[in-house]
């Protein structure tokens with residue numbers, strides 16, 4: 749194991765030890781498969797990850813869908829090639845085991861051809877945002893999202909609506925900032941969420957990790973998901989790289 753991987757392993761193990769797994773599992777279920785922690789990874793770990801983020805930043809793909817989203821993304825393909833700590837974090841077996849415990853499901857890595865698997869979202873220009881959406885699973889199983897705040901010098905907020913698909917519960921609205929080291933975990937089909945527009949001279953960078961319960965995908969869903977990624981996130985080059 750190289751130094752980068754073993755350092756990240758230690759950071760993750762320390763982060764998990766600091767948590768009360770039982771109460772967080774309860775909180776996750778009570779909130780309709782959603783959990784937010786102000787602080788998960790240490791500031792030292794975030795500092796190391798940010799060095800890799802700066803290294804891949806020149807490769808970001810800017811995207812704009814009028815009325816829905818504007819921002820920049822770096823795909824898993826670039827992360828995997830150039831950001832070993834981010835990749836080690838995504839693949840860490842202890843992290844996956846802990847998330848599986850919270851979710852009550854055995855979580856798996858996404859297939860290697862999914863550009864969202866471990867990706868970076870950059871909000872760097874005034875007005876960068878994303879409208880309300882679900883992280884819909886195009887897989888045969890469920891899809892789970894982890895968000896880790898890496899940099900936040902912004903007035904931009906993550907807005908969440910819990911229990912939108914559960915008629916027995918009232919919808920709860922939350923407004924969260926994603927400060928460096930913060931952690932959010934949810935079932936993509938359950939959480940309705942958005943990011944409010946970035947102000948002038950502000951910046952916000954978030955890491956996203958995706959896990960699935962079944963990595964198979966039907967042919968139509970594969971096609972639809974590829975098109976959505978090419979237009980909304982990572983550009984056509986990621987599409988060609990994927991196929």
Ligand SMILES: [Fe+2]
Nearest residue numbers: 881882883941
């Ligand atoms: Fe999302």
